[in-house]
Amino acid sequence: MSVNPNAGGASPLAGVRVLAFTQLGAGPYAMTLLADLGADVVKVEDPSAGGDEARRVPPFADAAAADGLYYQALNRGARSLTLNLRAPEGRALLQRLVARADAVYTNLRGDLPPKLGLDYAALRAANPRVVCCTLSGFGRTGPRAGEPGYDFILQAYAGFMSVTGEPDGPPTRSGVSVVDFAGGMLSALALMIGLHRARETGTGCDLDVSLFDAALSMLNYLAVWTLNRDWHPARLADGAHQSLVPSQRFATRDGWIVVMCMKEKFWERLADALDLGALRDDPRFRSFADRLAHRDALVALLARTFRTRTTAEWLTRLRGRVPVAPVHSVEEALADEQTRARAMVVDVPHPVFGDLREVGCPIKMDGVTPRYRAAAPLGADTATLLDEIGVTPGEIERLRTLGVV
Numbered sequence: 001m002s003v004n005p006n007a008g009g010a011s012p013l014a015g016v017r018v019l020a021f022t023q024l025g026a027g028p029y030a031m032t033l034l035a036d037l038g039a040d041v042v043k044v045e046d047p048s049a050g051g052d053e054a055r056r057v058p059p060f061a062d063a064a065a066a067d068g069l070y071y072q073a074l075n076r077g078a079r080s081l082t083l084n085l086r087a088p089e090g091r092a093l094l095q096r097l098v099a100r101a102d103a104v105y106t107n108l109r110g111d112l113p114p115k116l117g118l119d120y121a122a123l124r125a126a127n128p129r130v131v132c133c134t135l136s137g138f139g140r141t142g143p144r145a146g147e148p149g150y151d152f153i154l155q156a157y158a159g160f161m162s163v164t165g166e167p168d169g170p171p172t173r174s175g176v177s178v179v180d181f182a183g184g185m186l187s188a189l190a191l192m193i194g195l196h197r198a199r200e201t202g203t204g205c206d207l208d209v210s211l212f213d214a215a216l217s218m219l220n221y222l223a224v225w226t227l228n229r230d231w232h233p234a235r236l237a238d239g240a241h242q243s244l245v246p247s248q249r250f251a252t253r254d255g256w257i258v259v260m261c262m263k264e265k266f267w268e269r270l271a272d273a274l275d276l277g278a279l280r281d282d283p284r285f286r287s288f289a290d291r292l293a294h295r296d297a298l299v300a301l302l303a304r305t306f307r308t309r310t311t312a313e314w315l316t317r318l319r320g321r322v323p324v325a326p327v328h329s330v331e332e333a334l335a336d337e338q339t340r341a342r343a344m345v346v347d348v349p350h351p352v353f354g355d356l357r358e359v360g361c362p363i364k365m366d367g368v369t370p371r372y373r374a375a376a377p378l379g380a381d382t383a384t385l386l387d388e389i390g391v392t393p394g395e396i397e398r399l400r401t402l403g404v405v
Contacts (some may be wrong), residue, residue: 010368011038017096018103018194019116020078023052025151025177026211027135029072030184034191035077036361036370042101042385043075043375048403049080049227051378065352066378070137072356075375076348081386082379082405085116089404094118096389102192102198103131110136110145111209120206130204131194135187139210149211158215159233163222164241166253167235183214229387238299243382245291245298246270249327250306257311259318264288269321276303334359350374381403 017040022028028043035041045051055061061068074169081097083091094117098104106118113119114136120132132138137149155161155173165172187209198204216223222242225231233242239258240248246267249262261267264287271279279301284294291298303366306314311326318324331401334345346360351374361370382405386396399405 011371012365012368013039015036016040016103016106017042017101018191019081019097019101020262021104021106021108021116022075023107024054024057025074026180026184027053028052028060028184029077029181030135030188030191031078031105031363032074032076033185033188033363036188036372037363037365037368038371041078042081042097042381043078044083045378046084047379047405048084048086051080055378067352067355067375069356071352072348072350073358076358077373078375078382079373079378079385080379081382083382084404085118087402087404089399089402092389093386093389093399093404095123097385098123098126098130100389101130102195102260103133105133105135105187105191107135107187108206109148110138110140113140114291120204124204128204129198129202131191131198131207133191133194133207133209135183135209135211137152137210138212144212148398151180151211153188153210154179156185157212159219159222160215160316162231163235165235167237168236171235176193179211179218182218183209183211184392186214186217195220238346240295240299243292244288244384245295246302248299249388250303252306252311252314253309255311257306257314258325258327260323262323265320267291270318273317273321274302276301276305280288346370348372348374 009135013034016034016038018031018034020027020031020041020043022031022043031041031043052071053065054074055068057064057068061070083093085094104118104123106113107233108116113132114122118132119134120130123130123132137154138144138146138147143366150277152173155178156171158181160181161171161173164174190207190209194205194207222233226233236242238249241260244260244262244273248375249258249260250254259270261270269279271277279298283290285291285298314328315324333339339345344360344362345357348358350356356374358372360372383396386405
């Protein structure tokens, strides 16, 4: 595999170079996971469009610098190369760049990679081992392959919103871009699988991952119940689990708490901790099926009890006995003792913004320290990367004049 000049010796993905044609959220998130662990992620941006639109997403964007906190959050560790693939000179440079890369990754519309020459058929002559991974909204086949797909759109299409929110409220989007991030992680896994096969066989391939497929796969047991029985999921009060009772949010004297009785022993411990031990022998509540059949009666009893104490008091009683959590704000989640213990908030030096505090790499590996670097300014690495493939300074200047780089 190619040599990564910026990766430390302990980085597990040192030597892996990915040409990443990414924009906005899902694809850049996937590449950040790989860059943190040593991959040389070369983000390829269209100079005629001013690069990735994420560079200008508010708030906290610097239009003059084509940079901002949104962009930095999603592109950590990426180098930046500008390249206009609509120009024939740009296509020729792509072939030369691919010869020194292990993978080409895109998160464009599903119909665009072959049109732009970013699939295996177009690139295998330059590098028969190259792995071409596409993450799109709807995949490269099907009636919606040519449609753009974004997290909110996919949460609606995949049924997520129909089961999120209160029963008497409207369908609701998750406050976090769960489909974008899940799709990003799935595509990073797919890319690693493709690289493993290329290393074993010497032959690359196309990988087709979509946000729609990722979201449908996350329906999992809800899908199986729906497909095989006369069962219809619905929005439940207090974010309750579809079948396990009690597993939901409860109001306390001063806030909110979540308990999840995913095993019978947790229900028994919860009843004891709430001084409601008699409920364990109540025939309405003895088993999962009993509690589901009498959900409303049980939840009403528990709700009255939870309101008698503060969240902190209930946490003292329940932690270590029942799966339990306070409903944190984002600020509280980032300050949590577990966050600190797992080194999940890190400092990343930036030449304009100073030391940025960001969320760290979620993959922990013995003996490996993640590599945290700010995302590069637009086109900052163009000259270096073109020099590697033998493009002279004079030719680079000519390409800039033509708008190719």
